[in-house]
Amino acid sequence: MSNFDxxxxxxxxxxxxxxxxxxxxxxxxxxxxxxxxxxxxxxAQIAGADSYRQLDVTxxxxxTALADHIAGSHGRLDILVNNAGISVTGSIAETxxxxxxxxxxxxxxxxxxxxxxxEDLLARSGADRKGGSSIINLSSVGGLRGAAYMxxxxxxxxxxxxxxxxxxxxxxxxxxxxxxxxxxxxxxxxNMMDTIYARYVETGLFADEATARATVAAGHAVGRMGxxxxxxxxxxxxxxxxxxxxxxxxxxxxxxxxxx
Amino acid sequence: MADRLEGRVALVSGALxxxxxxxxxxxxxxxxxxxxxxxxxxDSPAVAEALxxxxxxxxxxxDATQEAAWQNARDRVEQDHGRLDILVNNVGADLTxxxxxxxxxxxxxxxxxxxxxxxxxxxxxQPLLARTGATTPYGSSIINISSIMGxxxxxEVxxxxxxxxxxxxxxxxNAIEFADAxxxxxxxxxxxxxxxxPLxxxxxxxxxxxxxxxxxxxxxxxxxxxxxxxxxxxxxxxGKVVAFLASDDASYMTGSxxxxxxxxxxx
Numbered sequence: 001m002s003n004f005d006x007x008x009x010x011x012x013x014x015x016x017x018x019x020x021x022x023x024x025x026x027x028x029x030x031x032x033x034x035x036x037x038x039x040x041x042x043x044a045q046i047a048g049a050d051s052y053r054q055l056d057v058t059x060x061x062x063x064t065a066l067a068d069h070i071a072g073s074h075g076r077l078d079i080l081v082n083n084a085g086i087s088v089t090g091s092i093a094e095t096x097x098x099x100x101x102x103x104x105x106x107x108x109x110x111x112x113x114x115x116x117x118x119e120d121l122l123a124r125s126g127a128d129r130k131g132g133s134s135i136i137n138l139s140s141v142g143g144l145r146g147a148a149y150m151x152x153x154x155x156x157x158x159x160x161x162x163x164x165x166x167x168x169x170x171x172x173x174x175x176x177x178x179x180x181x182x183x184x185x186x187x188x189x190x191n192m193m194d195t196i197y198a199r200y201v202e203t204g205l206f207a208d209e210a211t212a213r214a215t216v217a218a219g220h221a222v223g224r225m226g227x228x229x230x231x232x233x234x235x236x237x238x239x240x241x242x243x244x245x246x247x248x249x250x251x252x253x254x255x256x257x258x259x260x
Numbered sequence: 261m262a263d264r265l266e267g268r269v270a271l272v273s274g275a276l277x278x279x280x281x282x283x284x285x286x287x288x289x290x291x292x293x294x295x296x297x298x299x300x301x302x303d304s305p306a307v308a309e310a311l312x313x314x315x316x317x318x319x320x321x322x323d324a325t326q327e328a329a330w331q332n333a334r335d336r337v338e339q340d341h342g343r344l345d346i347l348v349n350n351v352g353a354d355l356t357x358x359x360x361x362x363x364x365x366x367x368x369x370x371x372x373x374x375x376x377x378x379x380x381x382x383x384x385x386q387p388l389l390a391r392t393g394a395t396t397p398y399g400s401s402i403i404n405i406s407s408i409m410g411x412x413x414x415x416e417v418x419x420x421x422x423x424x425x426x427x428x429x430x431x432x433x434n435a436i437e438f439a440d441a442x443x444x445x446x447x448x449x450x451x452x453x454x455x456x457x458p459l460x461x462x463x464x465x466x467x468x469x470x471x472x473x474x475x476x477x478x479x480x481x482x483x484x485x486x487x488x489x490x491x492x493x494x495x496x497x498x499g500k501v502v503a504f505l506a507s508d509d510a511s512y513m514t515g516s517x518x519x520x521x522x523x524x525x526x527x
Contacts, residue, residue: 237504242501247522
């Protein structure tokens with residue numbers, strides 16, 4: 001079945017050291033793509049990755065250098081997964097402007113810079129690939145609904161949602177063969193969620209982390225957290241020719257949380 | 261991926277033509293045994309032609325607005341296959357015209373076909389889907405075909421808008437109901453944009469005759485031009501989405517809406 005086959009495609013995944021990022025690298029590789037994994041550490045071993053590069057997604061010069069590197073080493077880029085992101089948990093009153101800006105820089109500037117830096121490569125590769133190239137931006141259910149003590153995070157993820165739609169329309173208008181869609185995970189068992197539970201406890205919202213996790217899990221209609229693999233499969237789908245008519249869409253993978 | 265639906269049994273309503281046909285073919289291509297249903301008699305040439313295209317498929321003549329017809333289909337699926345993993349409520353029709361000109365009878369016919377059919381299919385097959393879902397890693401999957409017209413309105417499309425909007429929320433309610441009760445069935449809706457199907461051409465022919473100023477071809481061209489990617493979808497581009505939602509790859513998706521519209525509603 002060639003629907004989901006990514007043989008011959010080159011993919012770039014940011015934030016590849018995290019839960020969803022590493023699962024995405026493996027899933028894209030399983031589907032046949034050569035995957036360039038990036039994250040903040042100088043070096044990292046990420047299963048399934050063809051290569052690893054250090055990348056601070058807020059650094060425009062680093063993005064430009066990476067685009068040059070990929071053009072030289074692979075000659076193409078078919079799939080860009082803007083996955084790098086951080087959470088900020090805390091009341092508005094105690095969130096500093098510096099913290100707010102850091103969240104926006106990583107979660108939103110990172111998507112803007114990645115899209116901008118890779119646009120030419122993606123457009124060139126998309127011209128000879130069924131369904132075109134594909135940008136997949138990681139938003140969140142937090143980009144669809146608000147959550148208390150998550151204002152900076154929700155603002156950033158809402159921005160990603162609409163930036164994605166605007167990107168999709170712009171490339172369609174310019175006849176650039178690049179699709180752009182956002183993915184909206186619910187609560188997924190990752191280090192990021194562990195950080196959020198710990199912050200919930202520090203802010204006094206929950207007595208302990210186990211209670212925080214149980215409460216978050218219960219917020220999903222299916223009554224459980226998701227796994228990183230369950231997001232990665234959705235990303236592979238959007239990356240593949242099977243999604244050839246999807247652009248500007250939101251793929252919500254949340255165990256029914258936002259169906260409420 | 262060829263075997264990701266191996267051993268699974270799927271039923272698709274409105275499966276002989278257009279989007280339904282493409283859905284059935286995509287599910288079959290992924291290894292599912294597909295039961296096609298439509299209004300055509302079981303000995304019609306269209307049925308023989310469709311079945312010859314899909315290995316291991318079967319056909320049941322079904323008027324999706326009739327509860328007894330659904331119960332008959334369920335009895336046959338139980339007897340012949342003993343399971344149902346995937347239900348695709350695809351059957352539907354269109355209706356255009358000013359509110360002032362819509363007959364209540366036509367409104368009710370459309371609602372019966374686009375909405376009652378989803379209710380009846382879900383209700384009738386829930387027990388079998390639940391039983392089957394208990395035996396697979398991530399449960400059974402219901403996929404309801406709504407439309408971008410279930411998300412945004414359009415002039416002179418009120419009845420269709422209403423029916424497809426209802427499908428969208430019926431889907432979400434089902435998802436929550438089943439999840440709350442621990443019933444292993446995921447439920448999601450798909451929202452195609454304008455897809456090149458016989459139904460689309462028929463609808464545009466009717467619109468053209470009523471309107472009198474534009475030909476069906478001009479109306480279809482305008483739709484393509486009005487879509488950001490400047491083209492209509494092919495039915496297979498919807499079929500592949502359904503195959504994804506039907507598979508274990510979509511194991512954490514329930515109550516979601518998947519929009520496949522070439523950017524129409526991104527604006």
